[in-house]
Amino acid sequence: MDIQDKQLQQLISVTLRSGVLIAVILGLLGGVVFLSTHYGDAVSFGTFTGTQSLFASPKGIVHEAFQPQAQDTVNRGLAIAQIGIICLLLTPIIRVALSIVGFALERDGIYVVITAAVLATLTCSMLLH
Amino acid sequence: MPAYEFTIVVFCVATTAGLVGSLTGLGGGVIVTPALTLLLGVDIRYAIGASLVSVIATSSGAAAAYVRDGLSNIRIGMFLELATTVGAICGALLASRISTKVLAVIFGIVLLHSAWQTSQMRKETGIPVNSSPLADRLKLNGIYKTRTGSTPYSVSHPAPGFGLMYIAGMLSGLLGIGSGALKVIAMDRIMGIPFKVSTATSSFMIGVTGVASAAIYLKRGYIHPVIALPVMLGVLGGSMVGARLLPRLPVPLLRRLFAVVVGVIALQMIIEGLRGKV
Numbered sequence: 037m038d039i040q041d042k043q044l045q046q047l048i049s050v051t052l053r054s055g056v057l058i059a060v061i062l063g064l065l066g067g068v069v070f071l072s073t074h075y076g077d078a079v080s081f082g083t084f085t086g087t088q089s090l091f092a093s094p095k096g097i098v099h100e101a102f103q104p105q106a107q108d109t110v111n112r113g114l115a116i117a118q119i120g121i122i123c124l125l126l127t128p129i130i131r132v133a134l135s136i137v138g139f140a141l142e143r144d145g146i147y148v149v150i151t152a153a154v155l156a157t158l159t160c161s162m163l164l165h
Numbered sequence: 166m167p168a169y170e171f172t173i174v175v176f177c178v179a180t181t182a183g184l185v186g187s188l189t190g191l192g193g194g195v196i197v198t199p200a201l202t203l204l205l206g207v208d209i210r211y212a213i214g215a216s217l218v219s220v221i222a223t224s225s226g227a228a229a230a231y232v233r234d235g236l237s238n239i240r241i242g243m244f245l246e247l248a249t250t251v252g253a254i255c256g257a258l259l260a261s262r263i264s265t266k267v268l269a270v271i272f273g274i275v276l277l278h279s280a281w282q283t284s285q286m287r288k289e290t291g292i293p294v295n296s297s298p299l300a301d302r303l304k305l306n307g308i309y310k311t312r313t314g315s316t317p318y319s320v321s322h323p324a325p326g327f328g329l330m331y332i333a334g335m336l337s338g339l340l341g342i343g344s345g346a347l348k349v350i351a352m353d354r355i356m357g358i359p360f361k362v363s364t365a366t367s368s369f370m371i372g373v374t375g376v377a378s379a380a381i382y383l384k385r386g387y388i389h390p391v392i393a394l395p396v397m398l399g400v401l402g403g404s405m406v407g408a409r410l411l412p413r414l415p416v417p418l419l420r421r422l423f424a425v426v427v428g429v430i431a432l433q434m435i436i437e438g439l440r441g442k443v
Contacts, residue, residue, distance in 0.1 A: 052229040075169035084208040089386035117390040128372040
């Protein structure tokens with residue numbers, strides 16, 4: 037393995053750790069915001085509400101987290117936590133993208149194609165309903 | 166249940182699952198889902214959504230270390246991820262089309278198989294295999310570092326391994342698990358990849374496979390922060406503690422012990438599924 041590869045592996049390693057770290061920090065933050073005001077709320081997950089959930093679309097989540105008139109700290113706290121989770125979900129995708137760069141630097145055509153196909157599959161999964 | 170109590174209970178259950186998951190090598194995700202559904206009556210779809218998030222977090226944490234150690238083979242991983250990601254999408258799409266009862270039964274069967282597999286004493290084959298022409302073309306063969314030096318290895322049967330990886334990916338998307346056990350079977354037993362490299366590469370692949378179905382889970386409302394958050398934090402914490410304890414514990418004994426416990430949980434999952442109570 038050459039030096040470029042080593043550096044890239046470092047970068048991949050750092051990306052993966054950051055994703056986990058961001059998810060944990062935002063998760064704790066959001067959890068505290070939610071629990072500090074709504075610790076007594078009754079919660080039950082015996083029935084599934086599915087797509088009616090506010091947390092099913094990135095757009096809805098960002099809206100809940102940042103809308104200025106949000107007096108509803110339930111949704112705000114949970115939306116922050118959900119943003120953390122989405123950051124976590126994005127890191128493996130970034131990892132795949134970085135690997136394409138790595139294989140291109142090594143002039144490894146087959147693997148540029150294979151890795152690009154994996155990235156395309158992941159992109160497809162985001163567009164599916 | 167009040168939110169704070171629910172959070173604490175789920176966190177404790179997830180921590181235990183993470184601990185047992187890392188000590189047995191089963192992974193926390195496969196244990197947390199039955200715990201949530203059987204103990205707390207959580208709908209299995211919320212449980213698998215939360216479990217998948219925790220699986221991705223644990224995998225990313227572990228993969229970061231493996232990438233540095235140079236144990237995982239990035240080419241093998243990427244080649245096989247072609248199969249696992251497509252499988253994961255199919256699994257996630259299928260998950261919403263079959264009833265939760267059937268999901269519970271399939272979950273139980275997969276869990277039972279994993280428990281049986283990890284309880285078996287692993288024979289270190291160490292027999293070098295002949296590299297296949299396809300593996301040569303794809304440059305899958307590699308070298309891994311041991312204490313005594315570098316050991317080269319070859320890869321055989323890439324095509325059947327690829328096929329089994331599709332199944333592993335599908336189960337991952339269907340049940341929100343990492344499918345580590347099946348991935349290691351494909352690499353270790355079929356493709357003849359050294360066990361250490363198989364485990365490291367499998368762990369490295371789980372995150373990418375998981376994300377392929379997580380996007381679909383997210384849109385379908387399977388990932389709810391009130392449950393996914395304590396599960397993620399608990400499993401992550403539990404498995405980190407487990408990894409620390411691992412060198413100091415009688416692992417073979419623990420594995421057999423836990424295999425029995427997990428086996429009982431798996432049977433209960435199947436029974437509850439058949440009775441239509443999940």
